[in-house]
Amino acid sequence: MSTEPERDLAALDARLAHLPQWQPPADFAARLAAAATRQGLAPAITAQPAPGWAWRRFLHHLPLPLGMGLTLWLLATLPWPKAVSDPLFPWIVAAGAALTGLVLTWRLLRTP
């Protein structure tokens, strides 16, 4: 036996289900496909055949373990007191930050 709040929520669900849904015009698909063709819509990224997608996925994730490995290696091997006092150190840090920013921006631009 349902309680009053449960009945209220069920009634609310029914009302929400009643909200309008969009019905595309009958020729929407055909018009859109034609518009895409008319605009000469070129894929933003060159289409890859399906078998290549797994390889691309691997490449997509590769920078993360590589970066972590490089960081660990640097942490372990660099003579840090000497490296930090080197005049080149701030430039290297800035270049690293800029490169990271560029990579992240590039990835962002490739999301729809």
Add this chain to the structure above:
Amino acid sequence: MEWLGRCARGEASACAELVARYGRLVGTIILRTLGRGEDVEDLSQEAFLRVFRFLPEFQGRARLSTWICTVAQRVAVDELRRRQRSVLIAPADEALDLPSADDVPAAAEQQQRDALVRAALQELPEKLRLPLLYASIDGLDYDTIAMMLALPVGTVKTHIFRGKQLLRERLAMLAPAESRS
């Protein structure tokens, strides 16, 4: 899914098939997000053009429908941000400016109830309103909504539950007698 590959290569018939399969879902997501019927067709078109353009980037990590819904949601939210205010179907004042329950026929009563729901939804914070609205769309499960909103599934469920509670309170305030019917 062979047609998907043809679509990624820009073949018109395959693109039309994709639109035929997901057009209604994409349009409904945009409609619910914006709360207005106007511009839905244009924005749906924009969403599909983005889908066509970025389809080769789709790597199958999520379901195709989830990915398309995410694109549609982004298009709609971009538009929402552009308008800088979220209005649901009709402004609240307009929605409430209806004849009283005493002098409307039964058919119009349902319309009045729907208008009240829309007005109450408009008063909800966006982070509760959008998951709640998406959950009411056929074909959207919690996982898809979580992906669309970039939130954990548990958070989505919490937002929906909290949204329903708040909506019930708002409805009770807007029409105390109505909300009990």
